[in-house]
Amino acid sequence: MRDWILKVENLTKIYGDGCPNCLKSETNKCPFCRATIAVNSVSLALYSGEILGIMGESGSGKSTLVRSLYFDISPTLGEAYLNGEERNIFNFNSQEKRKLRNFNMGMVYQSPYRGLNFEITAGGNVAEKLLMANWRSYSNIRRRLIDLFEKTELPLNRMDDFPATLSGGMQQRIQIAKALANNPEILFLDEPTSGLDLSVQARLLDLIKKIQQELKISIILVSHDLGVIRLLADRVLVMREGRIIESGLTDQILEDPQHPYTQLLVNSML
Numbered sequence: 001m002r003d004w005i006l007k008v009e010n011l012t013k014i015y016g017d018g019c020p021n022c023l024k025s026e027t028n029k030c031p032f033c034r035a036t037i038a039v040n041s042v043s044l045a046l047y048s049g050e051i052l053g054i055m056g057e058s059g060s061g062k063s064t065l066v067r068s069l070y071f072d073i074s075p076t077l078g079e080a081y082l083n084g085e086e087r088n089i090f091n092f093n094s095q096e097k098r099k100l101r102n103f104n105m106g107m108v109y110q111s112p113y114r115g116l117n118f119e120i121t122a123g124g125n126v127a128e129k130l131l132m133a134n135w136r137s138y139s140n141i142r143r144r145l146i147d148l149f150e151k152t153e154l155p156l157n158r159m160d161d162f163p164a165t166l167s168g169g170m171q172q173r174i175q176i177a178k179a180l181a182n183n184p185e186i187l188f189l190d191e192p193t194s195g196l197d198l199s200v201q202a203r204l205l206d207l208i209k210k211i212q213q214e215l216k217i218s219i220i221l222v223s224h225d226l227g228v229i230r231l232l233a234d235r236v237l238v239m240r241e242g243r244i245i246e247s248g249l250t251d252q253i254l255e256d257p258q259h260p261y262t263q264l265l266v267n268s269m270l
């Protein structure tokens with residue numbers, strides 16, 4: 001087995017005060033205190049160069065999980081480790097977290113409104129990530145922007161346009177270009193193709209596959225779309241009510257799901 005690059009242990013996010021019974025709750029709504037256990041004791045490992053899919057119905061905690069790993073959300077409990085680093089990254093100070101996020105991680109948000117700044121141009125959005133990774137030379141940044149636009153098949157003549165004037169597919173490409181800007185080791189893709197029409201979706205999925213093979217990035221890919229998971233993921237985790245209820249190789253999960261919920265999920269998507 002390849003080396004893991006990111007290991008997560010018992011990650012838990014509770015919205016609300018919580019009570020001693022929250023973690024035992026069957027659903028993500030604690031029957032005692034009414035808190036929401038968005039993510040409940042999730043452990044996982046991401047291996048070097050793999051695409052790890054996360055599937056599960058709406059509200060099962062997928063976004064909360066990846067956004068916690070990108071330090072957008074602080075978890076209530078749990079640990080995460082990078083290979084070769086002894087400390088739990090959730091205990092890093094804010095400067096260390098920022099550094100990790102700016103230099104080693106990329107994120108494509110479910111909503112472009114969260115992932116992009118609509119007040120600045122498409123090129124500016126990507127340049128922002130470069131600036132945060134300490135790129136300083138204007139000509140280097142310019143060259144890198146052109147490279148990223150080409151890599152994500154964005155027309156160069158749209159670089160100075162504002163996100164609101166771009167199509168949904170282009171907005172997602174800008175998010176991808178931005179996420180790749182700092183050559184991240186770990187990329188989080190949260191429903192990168194949802195809301196796009198099928199042909200745009202197919203091209204974007206091909207693009208993600210191509211980029212992953214070329215750059216050997218380790219990816220956590222969230223999608224409730226079986227087609228997306230089938231095409232891209234090496235392994236899959238199935239989430240329900242904040243927990244991981246099944247995991248395995250993608251073919252195995254899709255062809256021979258063991259958990260009744262996964263069976264329902266897979267059958268309903270055929």
Ligand SMILES: Nc1ncnc2c1ncn2[C@@H]1O[C@H](COP(=O)(O)OP(=O)(O)OP(=O)(O)O)[C@@H](O)[C@H]1O
Pocket residue numbers: 015028036037038056057058059060061062063064065110224
């Ligand atoms: N800021 C918040 N405050 C309170 N509850 C929240 C907050 N954010 C998310 N939740 C709740 O946490 C649970 C998990 O939400 P999350 O967005 O992670 O689900 P998801 O699996 O990404 O769903 P979807 O497929 O619809 O994107 C949901 O019950 C949601 O209502």
Ligand SMILES: [Mg+2]
Pocket residue numbers: 062063064110190
């Ligand atoms: Mg989500």
Ligand SMILES: [Zn+2]
Pocket residue numbers: 018019020021022023030031032033034035
């Ligand atoms: Zn509770």
